[in-house]
Amino acid sequence: MLRSHNQQELEFDFFISFLQHAIEGDDEYIKLVQPILSDVIQVVNQEKGISELDSVGLNVKILLSQKANSLFSGLSEDKLNRKIFNDILNVLNENKRHALA
Amino acid sequence: MDYTSLLNLHLSQTEIFVEKSKNNSYSDLDKKNYQDNLNKLFSAVKGSISGLSAVAPVFEKQEHLSFICNSLEFLKDSILSSMPFEVVNCLNVAMNDWIDQQYIIVTSLNNNTLAFSYDPTLALEDFVYQSIDIQYGITFAKRLVQINLPLILSRDYFSSVVLYHELGHFIDLKYAISKIVAMEVQSISSSDFIQYEQFLVGGQNEIDILTDHLAEYFCDIFAAQYIGKSSNYYLQYLTRNSSNASYSHPSTINRVKVVNDFIDNIDNPIVKLIKKITFNRSGRHLIKRHEDIVSDEFYKFLPIEIDNTAKLHGVFAYAWEIWLKGPDDFKVNAGLTGDFTSDNAYKVLNNLVEKSIGNYFIEKSWEASLI
Amino acid sequence: MSGFISGQKINELIADKSLTIRPLLESSQVTQIGVDFRLGCNFLVSVQGREPFINTSMNEDAGDAQRDVRLFFQETRRQLGETFILYPNQTVLASSLEYVKLPEKYMISLYMRSSYSRLGLTVSTLVQPGYCGCLSIELTNNNNNPINLAVGARIFQGIFLEADSTTTYFTTSRKYMCSVRPEPSKAGDDKDLFTLSKLWKKNNNR
Numbered sequence: 001m002l003r004s005h006n007q008q009e010l011e012f013d014f015f016i017s018f019l020q021h022a023i024e025g026d027d028e029y030i031k032l033v034q035p036i037l038s039d040v041i042q043v044v045n046q047e048k049g050i051s052e053l054d055s056v057g058l059n060v061k062i063l064l065s066q067k068a069n070s071l072f073s074g075l076s077e078d079k080l081n082r083k084i085f086n087d088i089l090n091v092l093n094e095n096k097r098h099a100l101a
Numbered sequence: 102m103d104y105t106s107l108l109n110l111h112l113s114q115t116e117i118f119v120e121k122s123k124n125n126s127y128s129d130l131d132k133k134n135y136q137d138n139l140n141k142l143f144s145a146v147k148g149s150i151s152g153l154s155a156v157a158p159v160f161e162k163q164e165h166l167s168f169i170c171n172s173l174e175f176l177k178d179s180i181l182s183s184m185p186f187e188v189v190n191c192l193n194v195a196m197n198d199w200i201d202q203q204y205i206i207v208t209s210l211n212n213n214t215l216a217f218s219y220d221p222t223l224a225l226e227d228f229v230y231q232s233i234d235i236q237y238g239i240t241f242a243k244r245l246v247q248i249n250l251p252l253i254l255s256r257d258y259f260s261s262v263v264l265y266h267e268l269g270h271f272i273d274l275k276y277a278i279s280k281i282v283a284m285e286v287q288s289i290s291s292s293d294f295i296q297y298e299q300f301l302v303g304g305q306n307e308i309d310i311l312t313d314h315l316a317e318y319f320c321d322i323f324a325a326q327y328i329g330k331s332s333n334y335y336l337q338y339l340t341r342n343s344s345n346a347s348y349s350h351p352s353t354i355n356r357v358k359v360v361n362d363f364i365d366n367i368d369n370p371i372v373k374l375i376k377k378i379t380f381n382r383s384g385r386h387l388i389k390r391h392e393d394i395v396s397d398e399f400y401k402f403l404p405i406e407i408d409n410t411a412k413l414h415g416v417f418a419y420a421w422e423i424w425l426k427g428p429d430d431f432k433v434n435a436g437l438t439g440d441f442t443s444d445n446a447y448k449v450l451n452n453l454v455e456k457s458i459g460n461y462f463i464e465k466s467w468e469a470s471l472i
Numbered sequence: 473m474s475g476f477i478s479g480q481k482i483n484e485l486i487a488d489k490s491l492t493i494r495p496l497l498e499s500s501q502v503t504q505i506g507v508d509f510r511l512g513c514n515f516l517v518s519v520q521g522r523e524p525f526i527n528t529s530m531n532e533d534a535g536d537a538q539r540d541v542r543l544f545f546q547e548t549r550r551q552l553g554e555t556f557i558l559y560p561n562q563t564v565l566a567s568s569l570e571y572v573k574l575p576e577k578y579m580i581s582l583y584m585r586s587s588y589s590r591l592g593l594t595v596s597t598l599v600q601p602g603y604c605g606c607l608s609i610e611l612t613n614n615n616n617n618p619i620n621l622a623v624g625a626r627i628f629q630g631i632f633l634e635a636d637s638t639t640t641y642f643t644t645s646r647k648y649m650c651s652v653r654p655e656p657s658k659a660g661d662d663k664d665l666f667t668l669s670k671l672w673k674k675n676n677n678r
Contacts, residue, residue, distance in 0.1 A: 007221050007274075010164070014228035017161055028235045050284060051381060055277040056227045062284075128554050186551060402604040402650050403492055404571050437642050449650045456571050456606070456652040459513070460495045463552050463569065463624075467497050470553075 008059050012096050015060045019089045023082055030080075037072075037080060037088070040064045044072040064088065067095045104159045108150055108166075115166045119143045122173045131205050131243050136176055138241055139169050145237035161232050168229055171222055175207035175247045184208060185255040187458040192268050194410050195327050196246065199272045199385055206268075207245045210252035215339070217263040219270040220247040246271050258454040259424065260335060262328040262417050269320030276382040279316035282375055283308055286315070296370040300355050302346050314351045318359050319375050325360045326390040327414040331421040333357045364389065394419040400434040402449065404456040416457050420450045477578065477632035479504045485575060492573040492604075501626065508585060508626040510569035512606055514653035515556055516545040518563045528659045530669035532678070541656040552624040558593070558613040565654035566609050569624055573604040576638045580630040582609060588627045591619055595628055602641025605651040 015036065021029035036057045042048035043065040053061055064072065068091040071084070119140065127133040146165050178184070189206050196206065204224060222229075223245040234240050248267050254260050273279050286297060287305055294305050300318070303310035324332050333356075340353040350356075362369035376387045391414040398405050399420070407413050423431060424446065431449075432441040479502050485491035486502070493507065501508045521543050545565065550556055558564055574580065580599040583589070592615030599607055609628060613619055621627065648655055659665075672678075 007226060010222075010226060011228060013160060014164070014226075014232060017158075017232070018228070032231055032235065051281045051378070053277075055225070055275060058277050058280065062280075128551065184549065186549070401573070403573055404494055404652075406494065435642075438640075439642055445649065452605070452650045452652045456494075459652070460571070464495050464497070466552055467495075467624075 011057060011059050012063075012092065015057060016089065016092055016096075019085050019092070023085045023089065025082070033085070034077065034080065036060060037064075038077045040068075041072050041075050041077060044069055045074070060092070063095060064091065067091055104163075108159055108162060111163060111166050112147060112150065115143065115169050116147075118170050118173050122177060125177060127176070127179075129205075132176060132179060132207075135172070135205065135241065135243065135245070138239060139172055139176075142233060142237065142239050143169055145239065149236070161236070164229060165233060165236075168223070168233070171220075171247075172245060175209050175223070175245055178209045179207040185250075185261075187455050187462070188258065188261045188264060190462050191327075191413060191458060192248070192264055194413065195265060195268060195390075196271075198390065199383065200275060203243045204246045205243050207247055208255075209247065209249045210255055211249055212252060214251045214253060216249050216251045217260070217267055218249045219267040220249065221271065221274050223247055224271055225274050256451060256455065258417060258420060258451050259331075262324065262331040262421070263335065265324035265327050266320045266332055269323030270316065272323060272383070273316050273319050276379070278375070278379050278382050279312050279319050281382060282315045282319075282378045283311040285374070285378065286311055297374075300351065300359065300371045302351070302355075303348075310348055313349045314346070315371075315375070317350050317356065318371055319379070321356050321360050322363045322372065322375060322387055325363050326387060327417075329364055329389075329391060329393070329415075329418040330360055331418045333360055334421060334425065363387070391415040391418065397434065399423055399450065399453050400431065402435070402453070404453050404460055407457060407461040413458065413461050416454055420454045424450055475633075476505060477634055479506070482507060482632060485578070490575040491578070492571070494571045496570065497624075503629070506580075506629050506631040508629050509582075509607060510624050511556075511621055511627045512567040512569040512653075513550050513552065513623055514567055515548050515550070516565040516654045516656060517548060518544060519546045520544075528657075528665070530660075530665050531672050541658075541660065545656050547653075550623045554623050555620050556623060557618050557620050558611060559618045560613050560616055562613055564611045565656065566611050567651070567654045568607040568609070568628075571604075571606050571652065572599070574599065574601055576602040576640060577635050578632050579635065580607070580632055582607065582628055582630050585627060585629050591615055593619065593627070599630070600641060601635055601639045604641075605648060606653070608648065608651060608654050 015033070018029050018032050022033050039048065039053055039057075039061050043050060043053070043061065050062060050065070068088060071087055071091065075084070122136065123140070125136060127136065142165065146162055146169075150162050185208070189208060192206050196204065209220075224247070230241060230244070246268075248264060250264060251260075286294065286301065287308060289305075291305065294301075298304075301311060301314055303314065305311070321332070336353055337357060342357075343353045346352045346355070359369060359371055361367070363372050379385065379387050390411060392409075392411040394405065394412060394415045396405060396419070400423075405412070405416060405419070407416065428441055428443045428446040431446050435441070482491065482502050486493065486496075493501075496502075497510070501510075523543055526541060526544055548556075552569070556564075556566075572580075579601045582595055582597040582599065584593050584595050592613060594612050594614060595609045597607070597609055607630070648658075
């Protein structure tokens with residue numbers, strides 16, 4: 001098959017794209033990434049287990065909770081800003097290949 | 102690289118698809134609405150792509166176009182002139198046991214005789230829908246559950262049992278069951294893992310292999326709820342009852358054992374774990390949802406009278422049991438004196454399954470219309 | 473052959489299970505003179521394909537082989553309540569919504585219901601004693617206008633006739649056993665065509 005994007009890869013690519021819009025300050029996209037990141041914050045801060053997460057963006061949530069632990073540790077949802085979005089984007093770009101291997 | 106030219110090529114290709122599909126006529130209003138939405142989406146994408154060059158926006162537009170083509174491929178084959186609606190209606194009943202949100206099962210008919218598969222793109226890629234909503238304000242009230250099946254076997258109710266397994270992939274991904282089971286298996290100690298070792302021969306460490314194998318076990322159990330052990334027969338034949346696991350699938354021997362243990366209520370650690378996580382994630386139990394039909398109606402060349410969904414799903418296993426006994430047994434039970442070949446049995450059984458299922462839905466919709 | 477069987481007798485046959493009609497959506501389908509049958513979900517529409525004609529002969533002067541009759545038909549399906557348009561002079565093979573198993577002493581003669589024959593629709597079929605399956609009908613529209621038919625509508629009726637002795641349906645091989653969708657003609661399977669072709673070859677020094 002010429003096109004070999006799998007569903008997991010598509011999920012990462014979309015989330016990366018959403019983050020890029022959010023970094024540019026697009027409020028609509030900020031509203032989209034927030035619930036995903038909020039789940040990651042709760043997992044990292046042990047307020048929620050991975051098995052309690054809903055399946056929307058689950059692969060992204062799992063990756064971030066494993067690879068960006070220090071970034072999310074102690075973070076609260078209202079502290080999410082452009083710089084943090086940028087850091088998350090870097091983590092995703094660095095680890096996406098590993099996650100999809 | 103500037104992708105503008107390639108995006109425009111993709112746009113032109115999609116336009117061919119959209120233009121052709123404008124002639125599709127759907128009696129199902131849900132499908133018609135979906136198609137109307139796709140037309141709106143295409144116009145919106147077309148009106149928004151001039152001058153794009155950054156990778157991120159191009160990627161999203163590209164995926165929107167792929168979404169349109171992918172949807173149309175399945176809608177095209179779901180017009181009633183070709184759709185095997187008896188089996189699709191059965192799958193709908195099974196799907197409604199498991200989800201509250203509304204989905205439309207659509208089929209794509211392929212030339213490959215083994216082309217039974219599930220494509221998760223349109224049902225579960227939430228980000229695609231979010232992206233379309235944000236960029237154009239277009240929302241899809243219902244999503245498509247895409248199931249591929251071989252065109253030539255669209256009236257073969259013996260192989261249709263495989264479609265319950267494929268529906269299982271949708272349910273699995275919807276609730277991320279195998280993914281969570283795999284993570285749980287990864288997190289246990291190696292001494293605790295010993296109980297699963299027989300079934301998860303790839304070990305604890307490879308999450309992708311673990312997830313894939315657990316997904317197959319889940320789908321086998323999911324299907325067995327409705328069709329009992331029927332899919333085992335086909336699987337054992339196709340793989341010659343292989344004892345080898347691949348990267349993506351457990352061995353047939355293990356798959357058959359998992360199904361048998363589930364149906365026969367035999368204690369099995371993998372079945373137990375999958376049942377537990379399935380309930381945690383979906384709020385639904387993996388239980389037997391079909392009736393073991395005891396009847397001589399097929400031997401009398403009569404369709405079964407079905408009055409509940411457990412019996413509806415049970416028809417597949419009932420036909421399989423008769424088929425496995427062979428044409429001579431059929432002939433004796435039917436009291437026939439003339440020739441009755443295996444091919445006669447194949448045609449008669451398929452016809453009777455089709456009419457048994459068809460009559461159930463005809464009577465149900467007739468009664469509903471009288472209220 | 474004796475006269476037709478009344479509705480009362482048909483109901484008795486249904487009650488003692490020697491006659492099966494599934495589904496019988498309304499008991500009123502059993503009328504005083506027979507049974508009203510409904511239009512089923514499956515159709516084979518006659519189409520013009522690449523083949524010049526339907527060959528029911530095995531003689532070689534008409535071509536080297538009989539082509540499958542299915543090449544001259546296209547299958548289409550509808551669900552209950554949907555409609556099917558029958559065009560003028562078009563032949564369509566359809567079937568009854570009901571699956572029928574006849575007793576071995578009764579045959580059915582099928583006719584359009586009066587309301588539909590007045591539209592110019594014709595049908596002419598006999599159903600053998602002991603037959604089981606949906607009833608196949610060959611619908612032709614003799615009207616100058618297309619007619620839109622509702623799937624599930626009572627469009628034709630069966631008049632039951634009693635034979636003077638019991639017949640046995642399954643002692644010989646059956647072409648259309650337990651059919652639930654219309655099937656194209658299997659005229660080419662008739663064994664006497666082979667005999668006739670042999671005769672033709674002999675007479676023509678072939």
